[in-house]
Amino acid sequence: MLTCDEYITPVSLAEAFAAMARHQGRYRIVAGCTDTLPWAREGRAGDVAVPVLIDVARIPELNECQVGDGRVRLGAATPVQRFLDNPALGRAMPALPRCAVWFADDQIRAQATIGGNVVNASPAADVTPCLVAHDAIVELASRQGDKVHKRSVKLADFIVGPGQTKLRDGELVTGFDCDALPGFGGSFEKVGHRRSLVISVVCLAVAVRLDRDGSTVEDARLAIAGVCPVPRRLREIEERLRGQRLTGALLEQVADLPLDLVQSRSRQDYRRDVVRGFLVRGLIAAAKRAGASPEALPPALEAAYV
Amino acid sequence: MSEFRLEAVVNGRKIRRTAKPSQRLLDFLRDDLNLTGNKEGCGAGECGTCSVFVDGVLMKSCLLPVAKAQGARIDSIESLAPTGELTVLQKAFHKAGASQCGYCIPGMVMAATAALRANPFADREEIKERLGGNICRCTGYQKIFDAVELARDVQNGRLPATALLETDTTDGEVIGRNVRRIDAPGKVSGRLKYAGDMTMPGMLHVQVLRSPHPHARIVSIDTSAAEAMEGVEAVITSKDVPGQDGFGVFVHDQPVMARDKVRYVGEAVAAVAAEDLATARRALGAIKVVYAPLPAVFDPVEAMRVGAPVVHDYAPDNITKHIPIRVGDVDAGFAASDLVVEEHYSTQAIEHAYLEPEAGLAYVDHDDVVTVVSPSQNITHHRHMLARIVARPVSKVRFIMSPVGGGFGGKEDMIYQGMLALLAMKTMRPVRLVFTREESIVATAKRHPSRTTLRMGVMADGRIRAVSLRMICDGGAYGLSTEGVMRKAAILGAGPYVIPNLRVDTYGIYTNNTPSGAFRSFGALQTQFATESHLDIVAERLGLDPFEIRRINAMRDGASTHTRQTLGSVSLLRALDAAEQASGWEPGAPNVRGLARGDLGHDDVRPPVSLGTRFAPDSKQEAAE
Ligand SMILES: Cc1cc2nc3c(=O)[nH]c(=O)nc-3n(C[C@H](O)[C@H](O)[C@H](O)COP(=O)(O)OP(=O)(O)OC[C@H]3O[C@@H](n4cnc5c(N)ncnc54)[C@H](O)[C@@H]3O)c2cc1C
Ligand code: FES
Ligand code: FES
Numbered sequence: 011m012l013t014c015d016e017y018i019t020p021v022s023l024a025e026a027f028a029a030m031a032r033h034q035g036r037y038r039i040v041a042g043c044t045d046t047l048p049w050a051r052e053g054r055a056g057d058v059a060v061p062v063l064i065d066v067a068r069i070p071e072l073n074e075c076q077v078g079d080g081r082v083r084l085g086a087a088t089p090v091q092r093f094l095d096n097p098a099l100g101r102a103m104p105a106l107p108r109c110a111v112w113f114a115d116d117q118i119r120a121q122a123t124i125g126g127n128v129v130n131a132s133p134a135a136d137v138t139p140c141l142v143a144h145d146a147i148v149e150l151a152s153r154q155g156d157k158v159h160k161r162s163v164k165l166a167d168f169i170v171g172p173g174q175t176k177l178r179d180g181e182l183v184t185g186f187d188c189d190a191l192p193g194f195g196g197s198f199e200k201v202g203h204r205r206s207l208v209i210s211v212v213c214l215a216v217a218v219r220l221d222r223d224g225s226t227v228e229d230a231r232l233a234i235a236g237v238c239p240v241p242r243r244l245r246e247i248e249e250r251l252r253g254q255r256l257t258g259a260l261l262e263q264v265a266d267l268p269l270d271l272v273q274s275r276s277r278q279d280y281r282r283d284v285v286r287g288f289l290v291r292g293l294i295a296a297a298k299r300a301g302a303s304p305e306a307l308p309p310a311l312e313a314a315y316v
Numbered sequence: 317m318s319e320f321r322l323e324a325v326v327n328g329r330k331i332r333r334t335a336k337p338s339q340r341l342l343d344f345l346r347d348d349l350n351l352t353g354n355k356e357g358c359g360a361g362e363c364g365t366c367s368v369f370v371d372g373v374l375m376k377s378c379l380l381p382v383a384k385a386q387g388a389r390i391d392s393i394e395s396l397a398p399t400g401e402l403t404v405l406q407k408a409f410h411k412a413g414a415s416q417c418g419y420c421i422p423g424m425v426m427a428a429t430a431a432l433r434a435n436p437f438a439d440r441e442e443i444k445e446r447l448g449g450n451i452c453r454c455t456g457y458q459k460i461f462d463a464v465e466l467a468r469d470v471q472n473g474r475l476p477a478t479a480l481l482e483t484d485t486t487d488g489e490v491i492g493r494n495v496r497r498i499d500a501p502g503k504v505s506g507r508l509k510y511a512g513d514m515t516m517p518g519m520l521h522v523q524v525l526r527s528p529h530p531h532a533r534i535v536s537i538d539t540s541a542a543e544a545m546e547g548v549e550a551v552i553t554s555k556d557v558p559g560q561d562g563f564g565v566f567v568h569d570q571p572v573m574a575r576d577k578v579r580y581v582g583e584a585v586a587a588v589a590a591e592d593l594a595t596a597r598r599a600l601g602a603i604k605v606v607y608a609p610l611p612a613v614f615d616p617v618e619a620m621r622v623g624a625p626v627v628h629d630y631a632p633d634n635i636t637k638h639i640p641i642r643v644g645d646v647d648a649g650f651a652a653s654d655l656v657v658e659e660h661y662s663t664q665a666i667e668h669a670y671l672e673p674e675a676g677l678a679y680v681d682h683d684d685v686v687t688v689v690s691p692s693q694n695i696t697h698h699r700h701m702l703a704r705i706v707a708r709p710v711s712k713v714r715f716i717m718s719p720v721g722g723g724f725g726g727k728e729d730m731i732y733q734g735m736l737a738l739l740a741m742k743t744m745r746p747v748r749l750v751f752t753r754e755e756s757i758v759a760t761a762k763r764h765p766s767r768t769t770l771r772m773g774v775m776a777d778g779r780i781r782a783v784s785l786r787m788i789c790d791g792g793a794y795g796l797s798t799e800g801v802m803r804k805a806a807i808l809g810a811g812p813y814v815i816p817n818l819r820v821d822t823y824g825i826y827t828n829n830t831p832s833g834a835f836r837s838f839g840a841l842q843t844q845f846a847t848e849s850h851l852d853i854v855a856e857r858l859g860l861d862p863f864e865i866r867r868i869n870a871m872r873d874g875a876s877t878h879t880r881q882t883l884g885s886v887s888l889l890r891a892l893d894a895a896e897q898a899s900g901w902e903p904g905a906p907n908v909r910g911l912a913r914g915d916l917g918h919d920d921v922r923p924p925v926s927l928g929t930r931f932a933p934d935s936k937q938e939a940a941e
Contacts, residue, residue: 115449
């Protein structure tokens with residue numbers, strides 16, 4: 011059970027920083043609360059008494075999303091559901107709507123924020139690898155004296171281990187600055203013990219752009235999670251795909267790249283098999299959505315993996 | 317603690333109330349507004365029985381601090397049928413028989429409402445996906461999906477409204493007919509009150525201190541600091557039990573709270589009744605228990621060895637119950653067999669996970685009757701046990717069975733009612749205890765984990781000559797239903813087959829694990845899992861079809877069971893025929909299958925589930941390209 015003496019809901023960054031200064035050392039930040047509330051239960055943290063909870067979910071700056079030409083800026087309090095509701099966002103970040111349907115359920119998705127997903131830094135977080143595939147940069151803000159101090163850190167560097175980030179005391183994540191990937195086809199592969207409300211055993215985000223006739227890979231982005239302490243970009247595979255003609259053999263080849271990805275303590279063999287299948291399947295799905303020509307992806311290949 | 321003023325519109329009515337910052341929206345609705353239709357099944361976002369609309373968006377109210385509802389429009393299950401007239405969806409749940417225990421149903425109805433609002437034409441796959449955040453432990457979901465499809469079709473005019481009405485015959489015939497459950501309206505509307513929904517004026521809240529040790533001597537318990545806390549009305553330990561301290565379905569080996577020693581992690585050691593839940597929980601932290609850990613045993617086979625830690629002094633061999641069955645001469649039977657096959661089988665502990673965690677309310681009434689209201693599956697037995705425990709005549713002890721939000725055998729044990737009664741007697745006030753999900757998992761019985769060695773001798777034509785079956789079950793720290801479970805496991809374990817020579821031994825063993833107890837099928841599952849698996853293996857070895865080997869050995873009308881009960885009629889052959897047909901069985905020995913399976917890809921074979929049906933336009937577009 012999580013108890014607090016005061017629950018503060020600032021409606022501006024200034025108010026948030028004022029509350030953080032006022033209650034220095036006695037507060038905890040929450041956004042959607044979907045990680046924090048279940049954490050404060052028996053078997054995990056148990057009963058937790060926090061003097062002050064500061065809820066950043068209603069701060070406008072943290073809720074804005076802008077889809078620009080080359081960039082997408084996502085406020086930290088963006089709920090995961092927004093990737094399903096906002097078509098422009100879905101086009102610029104094509105793996106994210108697919109990730110969203112696999113994320114928790116229709117209800118938690120409306121509440122869970124991307125900032126919470128990142129700061130919680132679970133190795134099995136689903137949104138984080140998608141953002142890694144978009145080369146996201148974490149925007150951080152803190153108040154120093156009367157001024158707001160901002161800094162940014164690459165998401166891939168921001169998460170340093172399970173549950174550990176470079177977030178400093180007194181700092182908030184305000185948003186993420188990401189590559190827009192319009193024209194890419196996206197896919198998200200995930201497996202856990204069941205379909206809904208499940209923590210990933212393995213998850214994979216894929217975005218692929220093909221040439222005009224849908225036969226050559228122009229660009230590819232892949233990131234994986236669940237199998238290593240922090241989400242990981244698969245740059246080796248991206249390199250191998252770039253500029254290549256799209257064929258079933260190519261996909262199977264890259265899936266066989268001897269990557270020592272799987273570092274999980276349990277079920278390594280299973281996870282390795284899954285990673286291989288996911289790579290082929292995820293690339294097929296993304297390529298199809300990117301307009302792959304039917305010759306490039308023969309139905310037999312699809313039947314074997316999808 | 318700084319309370320604050322909450323303004324919101326709840327079920328269409330404006331409210332201005334003080335709320336506590338630690339409250340979740342679920343607590344505020346249930347405790348402060350007495351809107352108990354939505355329940356708490358897990359408190360962790362997993363089950364969805366707490367789902368309510370927040371500004372029209374369905375959310376899990378157990379994950380929402382109440383402050384998040386500031387200025388919002390909240391609609392709980394009660395909003396759907398404000399005057400008692402059920403919505404189309406609620407009627408469809410009633411018609412389709414979609415509610416069983418009903419504990420998940422308020423959340424299911426809300427999720428179904430949200431699903432059809434999001435897509436009034438959602439197909440079954442999309443309905444499944446949209447209801448994915450809600451757990452039902454009773455129905456197997458199919459009738460719930462049927463109900464949502466029915467409602468969808470009525471709402472879209474594809475079916476007439478009369479499709480929702482009672483169409484079953486009224487001539488009094490019920491067997492073989494679909495009869496609507498008369499208790500469904502109360503469940504689909506959220507109006508039915510489970511024990512955890514009930515309150516009484518002046519009621520105290522109970523919390524239980526549980527053992528962190530699997531096996532330890534209790535050196536001392538100091539409750540003075542807890543008792544001195546403001547808001548704490550009473551603290552009890554085994555010292556407060558006035559009568560014979562013991563309960564269990566067969567042997568009364570379990571004290572209401574641990575006496576002298578604890579035998580498993582999660583065993584009750586003391587209980588507190590306080591003015592509110594938070595105080596009761598804090599008071600637990602003020603109780604000082606000094607334990608002297610003892611060697612513990614976690615494996616039933618080890619527990620049977622000489623010199624193993626003894627869990628109960630009365631059973632120095634740690635055997636809770638041994639049930640033997642002897643028929644004919646098994647060794648001679650094996651000697652005469654053409655083929656003898658021996659294998660080992662094991663099954664694991666399983667949690668019932670009924671959606672309603674244990675809850676109960678107790679009070680001493682005006683006639684001094686100690687009254688316990690709880691979803692007990694065995695109130696008469698509990699009443700008699702409790703009378704002995706509290707040393708009152710049976711006429712001064714009353715059990716009222718509240719609606720059971722799923723039991724599956726797990727609510728047969730009087731695991732907490734004793735503490736409630738003692739606290740009601742000590743405080744002379746109503747007291748209520750509601751388990752958390754975690755507490756329910758830690759403290760209550762599981763299905764017996766089992767290990768079976770099965771040896772079967774058969775003739776070349778498939779007839780069974782001899783069977784020896786030896787099963788060792790982990791009964792955990794207390795007896796509960798173990799004796800009965802071992803008996804059923806033995807009686808039914810060799811299956812409905814004619815076996816001239818049979819030797820069965822089932823053992824329930826004490827260990828320092830969570831107690832095992834009753835669970836659907838009551839022991840038959842464990843032994844029959846072994847027997848039925850074994851028959852498949854033997855069929856393979858003999859080159860026989862698995863249905864055939866069962867038909868060859870099936871008991872028929874007039875057969876005598878392994879324990880000499882004469883059976884007037886035996887439906888096994890009919891059941892086998894039905895199963896063979898329904899499963900699309902391809903005849904042949906088990907080893908002719910594998911890659912040669914011909915049943916895949918047919919209309920009646922379900923494809924693997926994958927999420928994303930809501931992207932249907934996308935795949936249509938893909939198809940069009
Ligand atoms: C039933 C259930 C199912 C789930 N399923 C999934 C799933 O499928 N995939 C998945 O990835 N996750 C899942 N989760 C986990 C959780 O929902 C996500 O991690 C979610 O994104 C957390 O966001 P939040 O805003 O709710 O976090 P909160 O609990 O509010 O915060 C989490 C952490 O982040 C910090 N924080 C939040 N916002 C900020 C900020 N702006 N600045 C600094 N610190 C911040 C908080 O202090 C806290 O430490 C599930 C959770 C539940 C309960
Ligand atoms: S999801 Fe809220 S009580 Fe289970
Ligand atoms: S009817 Fe769904 S949990 Fe019982």
